[in-house]
Amino acid sequence: MSPSLALEVYTNREVHGTVGSKVTLSCTFWSSEWISEDITVTWHYQPDNSREMYSIFHYAKGQPSIDQTILRDRLQWVGSPRRKDASIVLHSLELTDNGTFTCDVKNPPDVVGKTSYVHLLVYEKAPARPGLILGIIIASALALVILVTILILLIRYCWYRRQIRMQRELSALERGKLHKIKESSKRSSRQTPLLYAMLDQSRKSSDKKKDSRKDRK
Structure with missing residues (x-):
């Protein structure tokens, strides 16, 4: 006869559900042997605040059987021993x-x-699941970071636009001043010969008057 080997059975430690819904009580197993026709699966149930344990489900000889308990009408076998699955649904x-x-x-x-x-x-x-709460917190933090980043970029963009506008205004003022200086220099250059001509004419008329006075004498 083959020696008996350890068989491993796995379930979740805790399952949550809401009133009126359904929940899958997952159970999987590992065996070093091929799945035998004599494989058996047994589920027991012990209500909270109770010492009594009830047999609620039994699988043997390839046939599932739901025991006569308060859960009988709400239990469903969804396992497949060939796939090493012994799960039930409530x-x-x-x-x-x-x-x-x-x-x-x-x-x-x-x-x-x-x-x-x-x-x-x-x-x-x-x-509220801890993972869900953590996800909401992380999503909120990311949204806040994105919002602050967008706000900073918008402020920098507005500042940059303002600097460009101010530079353009200063350049326009400088060009206007330069234009005025050139215009004034042109005007002064035009007025200088005229002024010299007026002074020369004034001198000539003064000399003529002096000569006329001399002739009279």
Whole structure:
């Protein structure tokens, strides 16, 4: 006979659900042996605040069987031993369903192993998950960073536009002043010969008057 080897059974440690919804109580296993026709799957249920444990489901000889319990009309077998899956589904959850569900698998000759437990918590409304809250916080922080970045870029853009406008205005003023200086220099250059001509004419008329006075004498 082959020696018995350890068989590993895996479940989630805790499962959450809301009143009226359904929840999958996942159970998978690993066995060093080929899946035998004699494989068995057993589920037990112990309500919270109760010492009594109920057998609620049994799989043997390839046939699933739901035991006569308060959960009978709401249990569904969705497992597949060939795929090493021994999961069940509980429909129409109630607050009184809170409790511990135990999954036990035996695959002869591989029958030595520990059972696995999953605790079901049923709520009126879905509780906020820590991962969801963390995701919301991270998303809010990212949105704030993006908003601040956009605001900084907008301020810098407005400042840059203002600097360009001021430079253009200063350049325009400088060009205007330069133009005025050139115009004034042109005017002064035009007025200088005229002034010299007027002075020369004044001198000539003065000399004529002096000569006329001399002739009279």
